Amino acid sequence: MSDDSQPVRLVVLISGSGSNLQAIIDATRSGQIPAQIAAVVSNRPGVKGLERAKQAGIPARVLDHTEFDGREAFDRALMAQIDEFSPDLVVLAGFMRILTPTFANHYAGRMLNIHPSLLPKYQGLNTHQRVLDAGDREHGVTVHFVTAELDGGPPAVQARLAVRPGDDAAALASRVQRQEHRIYPLAIQWFAQGRLRMHNGQSLLDGEPLPASGYLIETEAD
Template sequence: MHGGKKRVGVLISGRGSNMASLIEAAQAPDYPAEIALVVSNRPGAGGLARAEAAGIRTATVDHKLFPDRASFDEAVGQAFVQAGVDLICLAGFMRILSDGFVEQWTGRMLNIHPSLLPLFKGLRPHRQALDAGVCIHGCSVHFVVPELDSGPIVAQAAVPVLPGDTEDGLAARVLAEEHRLYPLGLELVAGGQARLEGGRTVLASGSRTALGLA
């Protein structure tokens, strides 16, 4: 372990494309975080093989083997604690976490959602965006709170909606931005430039330029 780097646990359910972008970013010597453990709730999830190929420890905590959400969440939490994890990143994790788990990791758990929150929470945000007729869509990195897709925002990236856009075409362009934005959001939090305080994201002075908002 490099001195001062935050240890990050990643939760996945599938192919783990956002996880892969975090792993790639964390290979940089000056990146303030290292990926310590990848956990999937689905045995055989494609992202597990991708993580193992990158030399990252993996674990499977199959939600089907637990009687309720709280006991599953407890097992996931234990895996991260045993790995010495400081921060958790949700990367295509398709389970709703219990309030107790979320509160245990308050200010230390991030998610990326494919919309410009607070717009288009929940499922099929690209379909929601097209149905609403918006001109700008995008993605958001946010702290996780008990209410779905509602935590304070750390970073956002915008994508234009093009004439004749399909759900798949828009999703692909947003995903490319997700792969750029999630490593940035994690870098801000792991490096102490962004933190959760009083229910809001507080950015250190100078961090706005890192978000491309200068």
């Protein structure tokens, strides 16, 4: 954590369009998140998220993973790039890379990810179709601290919504994304305020352990 006289510093990692990045930019500008986005780093060149960063006056960097000999070499270079900006929190916003344990451990307790499922269900990809294939009645999105286990860190905030008759994967994805833009800024806000922490592998809010789902937001107006 930065000292009280300095704003909390964020580094946001992206791989694509950066819609969650935009929600975070908007929330910092409005004052919802008492923090500064120190940099945006993408592992893919030419993506829309980089343009969003530039338009907001945020330093934007590209570290193309295809130019590295293996995951470990890329993660070492990425850590060096991130640490140049001395972040208090690393935010994965559609960052489509499986991270090495060394990377995850380096930022333990100060790295958040957002995943479009009700974790621990449906880790990995294609979550919306998997929900439909399973006949689930609810779906949602989870913000969680990052650990060495893929999508396995303790949840911080979770939004749930009903699966509607006639939903397809695209419809679910659109409704889930709207909740992403709601709960990711909220989780970052709580972290920046000193309210949200990870301790002994568990998420704490105001010093109290959160349930296995994290702080739960039920929503029908999605």
